[in-house]
Amino acid sequence: MSHGQWRLRTRLALALLAVFIPIFILVALGHLENLNERRQTKVEALASIDKTVAASMEGFAVDLETFSQSAAITLGQASDRGTALNQDNFGGFFTTLAQTYNVRTIFITDLDGRVLAGSTGNVGFDISSRPYFLALKGGADTVWSGALAGQLSGQTTLAYGRDVRAGDGTVIAYLFVAFYPPQIANRLPEDLPADTNVTLIDNNGVMLLSTANPDADTPTVDVSGYDVYRRAAAGESVLLKDEPTPFDSDERYGAFEPVLETGWVIGLTRPASAIEGPLEARFLRDVTILGIALLAGLGAMVFLASKLSKPLSALASSAEAIGRGESPTGLGQSADPDVRRLELAMTRMADTIAEREETLREQKLAAERLANHLARLHAARNALSTLIPPERICEVVVGEAVKALDASNGAVLLQDETRPDRLTQVAQVGYGREIADQVKGADITPLTPSGDAFLNAKAVFFENAAEQIAQYPADAWRKRATGTDAAAFLPLVAEDKTLGVLVMAFDHPRQFENGDKQLMSAFAGQAAQALHRSQLYYAEQASRQELEAVNATLARSNQAKDEFLGIIAHELRTPLTTIFGATRLLNDSRKNLQPADQAELMKSMEVEASRLNQLVENLLLLARAEMGREPTLLPMMISRLIDRIVANLRSSYPTRQVIVENRLSGDIIESDETSIGQTLYNLMTNAAKYSPDDTPIELGAWETADGIRFCVSDRGQGVSPEELPLIFESFYRSDGAVRKAQGKGIGLAVCRRLVEGLNGHIEARLREGGGLEVSFTLPVTLITKDEPAREL
Amino acid sequence: MVDDDPSLLTMIRILLITSGFGVETARNGADALEKTRATGFDLVLLDLEMPVMDGREFFRMFRAENQSTPVLILSAHGAFEAREELRAEGAMAKPFDPFALVREVEAWLNPDVERATV
Numbered sequence: 084m085s086h087g088q089w090r091l092r093t094r095l096a097l098a099l100l101a102v103f104i105p106i107f108i109l110v111a112l113g114h115l116e117n118l119n120e121r122r123q124t125k126v127e128a129l130a131s132i133d134k135t136v137a138a139s140m141e142g143f144a145v146d147l148e149t150f151s152q153s154a155a156i157t158l159g160q161a162s163d164r165g166t167a168l169n170q171d172n173f174g175g176f177f178t179t180l181a182q183t184y185n186v187r188t189i190f191i192t193d194l195d196g197r198v199l200a201g202s203t204g205n206v207g208f209d210i211s212s213r214p215y216f217l218a219l220k221g222g223a224d225t226v227w228s229g230a231l232a233g234q235l236s237g238q239t240t241l242a243y244g245r246d247v248r249a250g251d252g253t254v255i256a257y258l259f260v261a262f263y264p265p266q267i268a269n270r271l272p273e274d275l276p277a278d279t280n281v282t283l284i285d286n287n288g289v290m291l292l293s294t295a296n297p298d299a300d301t302p303t304v305d306v307s308g309y310d311v312y313r314r315a316a317a318g319e320s321v322l323l324k325d326e327p328t329p330f331d332s333d334e335r336y337g338a339f340e341p342v343l344e345t346g347w348v349i350g351l352t353r354p355a356s357a358i359e360g361p362l363e364a365r366f367l368r369d370v371t372i373l374g375i376a377l378l379a380g381l382g383a384m385v386f387l388a389s390k391l392s393k394p395l396s397a398l399a400s401s402a403e404a405i406g407r408g409e410s411p412t413g414l415g416q417s418a419d420p421d422v423r424r425l426e427l428a429m430t431r432m433a434d435t436i437a438e439r440e441e442t443l444r445e446q447k448l449a450a451e452r453l454a455n456h457l458a459r460l461h462a463a464r465n466a467l468s469t470l471i472p473p474e475r476i477c478e479v480v481v482g483e484a485v486k487a488l489d490a491s492n493g494a495v496l497l498q499d500e501t502r503p504d505r506l507t508q509v510a511q512v513g514y515g516r517e518i519a520d521q522v523k524g525a526d527i528t529p530l531t532p533s534g535d536a537f538l539n540a541k542a543v544f545f546e547n548a549a550e551q552i553a554q555y556p557a558d559a560w561r562k563r564a565t566g567t568d569a570a571a572f573l574p575l576v577a578e579d580k581t582l583g584v585l586v587m588a589f590d591h592p593r594q595f596e597n598g599d600k601q602l603m604s605a606f607a608g609q610a611a612q613a614l615h616r617s618q619l620y621y622a623e624q625a626s627r628q629e630l631e632a633v634n635a636t637l638a639r640s641n642q643a644k645d646e647f648l649g650i651i652a653h654e655l656r657t658p659l660t661t662i663f664g665a666t667r668l669l670n671d672s673r674k675n676l677q678p679a680d681q682a683e684l685m686k687s688m689e690v691e692a693s694r695l696n697q698l699v700e701n702l703l704l705l706a707r708a709e710m711g712r713e714p715t716l717l718p719m720m721i722s723r724l725i726d727r728i729v730a731n732l733r734s735s736y737p738t739r740q741v742i743v744e745n746r747l748s749g750d751i752i753e754s755d756e757t758s759i760g761q762t763l764y765n766l767m768t769n770a771a772k773y774s775p776d777d778t779p780i781e782l783g784a785w786e787t788a789d790g791i792r793f794c795v796s797d798r799g800q801g802v803s804p805e806e807l808p809l810i811f812e813s814f815y816r817s818d819g820a821v822r823k824a825q826g827k828g829i830g831l832a833v834c835r836r837l838v839e840g841l842n843g844h845i846e847a848r849l850r851e852g853g854g855l856e857v858s859f860t861l862p863v864t865l866i867t868k869d870e871p872a873r874e875l
Numbered sequence: 876m877v878d879d880d881p882s883l884l885t886m887i888r889i890l891l892i893t894s895g896f897g898v899e900t901a902r903n904g905a906d907a908l909e910k911t912r913a914t915g916f917d918l919v920l921l922d923l924e925m926p927v928m929d930g931r932e933f934f935r936m937f938r939a940e941n942q943s944t945p946v947l948i949l950s951a952h953g954a955f956e957a958r959e960e961l962r963a964e965g966a967m968a969k970p971f972d973p974f975a976l977v978r979e980v981e982a983w984l985n986p987d988v989e990r991a992t993v
């Protein structure tokens with residue numbers, strides 16, 4: 084039998100048990116409830132009987148007391164009448180009484196305890212030692228004895244005693260009634276069940292009677308410590324439920340009632356089995372029926388299981404095999420047509436599942452490949468989404484493409500910027516260093532696959548090395564050097580421009596499927612786009628930087644121009660003020676003016692007009708220098724120039740002393756007379772303007788190693804040492820020196836431009852003893868000699 | 876009248892004398908300061924750009940010694956800004972109408988004549 088069958092049976096048995104156990108529990112609970120109810124009923128019934136019995140005992144005792152009293156009265160009266168209390172007179176009386184009341188004996192004693200007369204005779208028998216006698220002798224009117232061993236019979240006896248009094252109340256004798264406890268039992272109801280134990284306990288706790296234990300009816304059984312007795316003796320009705328008693332060995336139920344008159348307790352108990360027995364029988368019957376049903380069920384299950392489990396376990400192992408993805412075995416032996424149909428269906432199902440599984444596996448592989456490709460493409464695109472240099476783009480693309488296609492080698496060749504007829508390797512994967520150096524660049528020619536791909540912007544694929552070598556024999560050395568097999572060359576085309584080639588190579592022959600080709604093209608496309616973007620970006624950035632530089636220069640020169648214009652305006656306004664004012668005065672108030680004043684005004688106008696002219700001249704020269712126009716070089720005489728400049732200055736500063744020191748060995752040079760003249764004039768007027776009227780202006784000229792040097796100096800205040808390097812800056816402004824520099828106008832700036840335009844050099848220094856000295860040197864040589872320096 | 880331009884000094888001197896004012900000229904601030912110390916004046920006409928001592932420096936030194944004589948600034952560049960800066964009493968931009976200057980001077984020297992705002 085197979086494991087499957089066992090398991091099936093176990094399951095069926097467990098299922099049955101699962102049904103039966105609750106039923107069993109219900110039956111058992113019902114039984115217990117019945118038992119409790121029945122017990123209660125029975126106990127109550129017995130208690131009720133016990134009360135009756137107790138009442139009957141009570142009646143017995145009262146009867147006994149009553150007739151004893153009647154007898155005592157009779158005896159007392161008889162004694163008073165003189166009748167002697169002896170056997171002769173009362174023997175018959177007592178016998179009749181004993182018979183009437185069914186007691187063992189009735190007798191009287193004298194005051195010393197000797198029997199005087201009785202129903203059983205025994206006159207003279209001494210009972211003086213008996214406790215009940217002693218109780219009466221001690222003064223009690225009546226006494227109920229406890230259980231006694233009969234002095235004569237030896238049987239357990241009970242006695243009631245009372246005094247007999249004469250008419251005057253004197254105790255003259257004692258009357259006793261003795262009886263056996265069974266005589267009480269005779270008074271019990273006849274319908275008591277036979278198994279009832281009637282137990283009578285006396286007022287001392289001594290058991291007088293126990294009908295179930297006839298042998299134990301001796302007054303030696305002391306139950307005074309028995310709790311039930313004590314409670315009953317105290318006057319309580321005590322019910323007993325399933326407990327043993329001191330006088331019964333089995334468990335019992337019943338009731339104990341007090342007999343108040345005598346202080347006895349009467350108990351009626353029955354064995355617990357008397358109640359439980361019938362119920363247990365019924366319970367046993369129910370349980371038996373249930374058990375039989377259970378067994379029958381089990382049998383049926385076992386039978387069914389043995390019929391079903393074999394094919395089922397075969398089907399189960401088939402299903403397990405299908406679940407594991409194997410073909411099911413062991414089917415097809417079953418004779419049962421239904422099971423057989425099921426088996427066939429399962430076999431077909433297994434076949435279908437196997438087919439599906441195969442398809443799914445293939446699809447999964449394809450999907451994984453696709454996912455990998457997409458992930459690589461995505462990674463490349465992400466990496467390329469930020470602007471990065473072309474080298475980095477090539478590294479990323481070739482790296483991702485090689486991983487995606489499982490290629491052994493890859494490279495990106497880009498058209499060289501400096502040599503557009505060559506492709507240069509920018510990034511590569513998988514080529515050894517030596518080989519990479521060997522194949523680092525290639526001329527762009529249709530004789531190489533990369534050149535071909537580049538020139539025609541067309542992808543080229545080779546399934547193996549032989550194919551490539553056959554097609555491009557001139558490039559065979561390169562192919563052999565790399566040692567690769569299948570290969571692909573993909574042009575990098577963006578915006579209709581081919582930028583380079585993506586090379587993929589494999590260490591084994593390979594047939595490129597459409598998907599592979601598309602993937603490689605996608606990588607090439609990405610690379611091309613990113614490279615294109617990168618080129619645009621860097622080109623744009625370069626031109627932007629250029630533009631920014633130009634902008635900055637323009638902004639600077641614009642600002643300089645503004646400042647320059649401000650200075651020019653100032654320079655123009657000053658002479659204009661004089662000319663304008665003088666003109667108005669002459670026009671409107673000529674008649675109020677002295678002729679001398681008129682002449683003076685006219686002179687001022689002339690001077691200022693000349694100044695304006697000089698200013699315009701300066702501006703023109705400056706403009707010419709700014710425009711980069713070459714000065715006109717002509718032969719000129721320095722002495723004549725100096726004379727003219729001094730004369731010009733005198734027209735503005737007629738009284739000013741000018742010292743000329745011409746130490747040149749010749750007089751004629753080839754240079755631009757206008758530039759030199761303007762420079763000297765500017766320097767002279769500056770000196771005149773910025774030094775006190777009574778100090779001389781000095782003009783010197785001499786030869787140096789570099790050429791000819793001119794020097795103009797004054798004894799004015801000069802400038803501060805910090806200001807010195809700045810005085811030739813035409814647009815120079817600074818907070819501390821702006822106003823003074825402004826005052827110097829554009830003159831010095833023009834001087835520098837003019838001197839530099841002649842390839843000369845101008846500089847200023849502060850003189851010892853005060854004043855400023857400005858000198859410039861021109862790289863010219865004297866053509867002729869002339870007279871030495873002279874003073875004007 | 877303080878200015879470094881001899882032609883302008885000539886023109887203004889003739890203009891003001893013809894209009895009935897007495898004029899003293901100076902070529903720079905130091906010169907002017909010397910003259911104001913020597914003689915009392917009713918009004919100072921002051922250029923800003925001058926060698927040796929410029930108009931601003933003169934003004935500060937002059938104002939330290941003399942708080943009653945008004946100073947009118949005459950400049951081709953920033954006359955009004957300098958007036959604000961120095962808290963001078965008046966200013967005129969070069970070039971100016973000579974008769975406007977005469978009216979301005981009259982207004983300062985003769986309070987009955989209403990002063991033109993230039």
